[in-house]
Amino acid sequence: MKYWLMKSEPDVFSFDDLKACKNQTEPWDGIRNYQARNFMRDEMKVGDLVLFYHSNTKPPGVAGIARIVKEAYPDHTSWDPKSKYFDEKSSADNPRWLMVDVQWVAEFPNYVSLDDLKADSEEGGPLDGLLVTRRGSRLSITPVEEKHFLRICELGGIDAASL
DNA sequence: GCCAACGTTGGC
């Protein structure tokens, strides 16, 4: 099993929004970055756990845990001219973009802010090497090492063994 | 709202 961090702007789609979805599950559409797409296509499996990160908000940080419940399949918004995610180079016959289905799992009792993450990301710290705290990191889907995932659960106040 | 960092596009 792998671990991931996925960014979403809460004004667009928040962790609470995911909880309110039918079956607490929603397709993660709109990914238009090849590196992120390739992670979904090549590495994401059902059962992988996801840190749900709120970007472009105050403060940015991890709101809780989600889970991959459906592996990569074509993102239909990419060939819908009415969608803001429309890409004229994508079609149903030859889809360029993919999405996965994500299910809400548990909210962190303690929101883990970006400052909290940074505080542990210094050299030799428990989150040393975490991609999201690297300068200039803009990738919306990043892999997370197991030890980092466990530490962030600890900061969030959730026993990872209970997931 | 600013802007640094990074990705994509397209002319050559």
Next chain:
DNA sequence: GCCAACGTTGGC
């Protein structure tokens, strides 16, 4: 295949 121009992300 290079790289300048442009667009986007996302913290601040």
